[in-house]
Amino acid sequence: MAEEQGVPPVDPTRVAYVYMQVADHVAAQIEAGTLRPGARLAGERDLAEQYGVAIGTIRRAIQELRDRGLLVTLPAKGTFVPEQLSTDDADLRDT
Numbered sequence: 001m002a003e004e005q006g007v008p009p010v011d012p013t014r015v016a017y018v019y020m021q022v023a024d025h026v027a028a029q030i031e032a033g034t035l036r037p038g039a040r041l042a043g044e045r046d047l048a049e050q051y052g053v054a055i056g057t058i059r060r061a062i063q064e065l066r067d068r069g070l071l072v073t074l075p076a077k078g079t080f081v082p083e084q085l086s087t088d089d090a091d092l093r094d095t
Helices: 018-032 044-051 055-067 087-094
Strands: 072-074 078-080
Touching: 018 044, 018 055, 044 055, 055 072
Parallel strands: none
Antiparallel strands: 072 078
């Protein structure tokens, strides 16, 4: 099902935590411009279904992306790509 919606399947045999695979994929979408500043992410249940993982895995991935400064979550509103990424992240892309 994940492949049908353009989401690569998560590989549980890969030597990386599944939540990191999800986080890295979302980060790549942000960097590529597929997810633009101000874009709202799908809900946790929808993301879990798209990636074929548990909701807890999605929550950890979202937390990882918040820690990286790539997402912000507003209670009762949703999770968004910030209008301006943190300067640390911009510096990483410039190198």
